[in-house]
Amino acid sequence: MPSKPSVKPLKFMSRDGIDYEFPVYEDYVPAAIYLRISQDRTGDGDGVTRQLEDCVKYADLHRLTVIEVIEENDTSAYVAPHREDGVKPRKPKRPGFERLKAIATSGEIHAVVAWATDRLWRSVRDLDQLINIVETTPHGFTIHAVHGGIIGLGDANGQTVARILGAVAQGEVNIKAKRQARAHEQAFDRGKFPGGRVPFGYRLGEKPGELVLHEDRAEVLRDIADGIINDGWTITRATRFIREELPKRCGKMKPVALRGILTGPTVAGKRYYLPVAQKRSDPEAKGTWGPAGWEPVFDEVTWQLLRKALATTPRGRPTRPSLLGGLLLCAYCGSAMSYSTRTYKCTVTSGCGRISVSTPTVEAVVTDFITTLLTAQETQEFLKRMLNIGDGPPGTDDINIDAELEKIARKRRELTEAYDDEVLTMAELRHSLDRLKAKEQALLTKREENVEAALEWERSAMAFQAYEDLLDATDDDAIKKKNMIFRALLDGIVVSPREKNSCKFDTERLNFRLAGTSPYIPLNDREDISDDGVDWWTEDPGDLASHPSPRELVQAGVVKEPVPRRKNRKAARLINGAVEGNKNGATAKTAS
Ligand SMILES: [Zn+2]
Structure with missing residues (x-):
């Protein structure tokens, strides 16, 4: 030293x-x-x-x-x-x-x-x-x-x-799910559909990479937008509507999926893109919005109004925390798998939809792995030492301090009495009182420091306790904390597809990626990944708040004020149906 x-x-x-x-x-x-x-x-x-x-x-x-x-x-x-x-x-x-x-x-x-x-x-x-x-x-x-x-x-x-x-200790960790990186050539050809599941409201055109409107579905989406913007529909109400309107395709549509479709860039004829190189140099880099080569379902203002409306509508029941949320990555596309009580799966809204894994099974295997890692004797001891956890909180001499303060108060009374009895002069009294006051102040400061130290100790002990108690706890809070620990230790767990015809879970399917290892390159992108490539987040709704408001867009002359679009869809269909029915009826009659 x-x-x-x-x-x-x-x-x-x-x-x-x-x-x-x-x-x-x-x-x-x-x-x-x-x-x-x-x-x-x-x-x-x-x-x-x-x-x-x-x-x-x-x-x-x-x-x-x-x-x-x-x-x-x-x-x-x-x-x-x-x-x-x-x-x-x-x-x-x-x-x-x-x-x-x-x-x-x-x-x-x-x-x-x-x-x-x-x-x-x-x-x-x-x-x-x-x-x-x-x-x-x-x-x-x-x-x-x-x-x-x-x-x-x-x-x-x-x-x-x-x-x-x-x-x-901080309750926060900043490890983001690795996003998928896509092909090099697509970076230079943003207009094209990058492949994968065709977005809702569209179908593939005749030319390769061409996406065209699926008119019927687009029409339903427009009705929904109308309902949400003008009639204050909630996303639940909108989901019910789409289920009724398109029972075959959307009978099981989930509100969260519908929200993704409505607020995502695809329906506005846009893409969200972020060069891979930029993403690598700054993990928190935000991408930009670019035009796509397909026709939008909504015009800009309608879409913005929709996003505004959906950003403020209550989201229904809160999502339950999941143990492995954000951790399991699809081996094909690299996107984080979403949670349900039965399965974690790569969903079509955020990934490729090709991999799923049983929730209880994968949670058990991962917990086992982490437990082994964390309960190693040396890790435990080190953790304790690091956190300075002794037998009790420091500052237990508070009782003594209280006694001292009590003594000072008594002394003060005695001094005043002595002055009253004219044993002390005014100057002597003042001098003694000043000394007492300084002593008292020192004691109070010490007690304050003790409180601080005790708090610090408690925090450390809590952090350590949290980690120890977690192993068996299953309440929401514990799950959240466990998830944080897992994410601190791991960059992710890549889940590979199931072998054909095997029903038992094979632990080989899980590839644990310890924190600090190089990013995982999804199978889909192994061939054509490039530094100039583009990281496509096709369904990422982006930052709702940072986008210009519709009014700002209108004021800036970017878009025109929309003409309110109100059409009675049911009536229209009844008429069409009747026409078709008549036609059929007529054909039948003619045939007979
Ligand atoms: Zn996937």
Whole structure:
């Protein structure tokens, strides 16, 4: 441990103008505070001020000498400092994280304090980079998460724990299901239908890759849009309607599927696309909407109104959490399989619809696998050590503090009485009272710190308990937590198709992909995947909120105000039916 150098305390002014001066401690452990403003989160950790204050308190409590405060703003432009040789460095993508890596690698810091681990690493790749620094530099560094504890990344266990903690303690993990990547040539020919199940409301045309309207079905969709926009239909009501109208094709249509069809880009003659290269470099990259080569079912304004309406209609019964939600990936198309009590399956709305697997069976097999991984003696011990779980919460000297405070109160009364009896002068009384007050203040501060420490202990203990209790628990909350742990440990589990004529479940069908392994390339895309390729999310409704509103589109002159379309479909069909009936009747008569 380096001795206290002749460094000056760091002075730092926060963005809301609060001045900080960080003390240099005798046992010099140089540290950085890393703050990150995240765009897409809500909650306590969002405010940078809050993050900073918590980190400052933490550093103080652990006697870390803060030598730098790094602020990362995901959205703002950052001007990198000029180097000494005057060469302006290239602007890094996440300057704060780059800076952190640099000073950790050079050994300037031995610790980093962050509000929570998900502030520090956004992805497995980030975590791997940090692990790499720890492993390749002689001194290494420790990670202090105000909410999550001290995490060493020096060995496999610590790394596993880092991943578990990320999930359990923060209740959030940012591993997204790997999406499918499609063929190279389609990147240059976006207008064409990329293949797979024909979207609802369309049929294949005569030319290859041509998609044309299925007029009858498109017509039903338009009626539904009309009902939803003008008559306030719920999605349930709309589903009933489509089931009645098209019993053969849609007798079993689910509301969620119908919502997907109505809000997806296909019916608006659009595609959602995102170049694979872009997706690889930034896992959170959002794609853009592009025109497709087929005719839309709805005009732009109707579609936007529909999306608006459906974004606000209540969604019916809440979905139950599933143990393996987001984890099971279709081997063919790579999309996440959806859950029901009986099966997990690749659905046609989000994937290719070719693979399904029995829910109880696959859940049992996966649970077994994870349990083996997590209950390994060494993992357990490491976890306990990491979380600092002793026999009880710290700060149990609260009783003593209360007694002390009581004593001070008594003393104060005695002093006042002594003054009344003229044993003490005014000056003496004031002096004594001041001393008592300082002592009292110190005790109160100590008690406050104890409360903080006890809370921290409780959090850690809870996280650990959660992990231990989970094994047998089956309530919704437990399932959610288990799912988070699984997703922290695994990037996914690829499910292969069932062998023909085999009825017993073959565990070989599951390919466990541990966190940090390279992304899975779906079977469908093995041949033609390319960096210039396009990642098609044909049914991804995208971000409803970020899209321009119909009014904005009209105002911008992009589209014209729609003429309200009200047609009595039933009447129309009755007339048509009658006409057909007559025709048939007439033919029959003529024939006889
Ligand atoms: Zn699939």
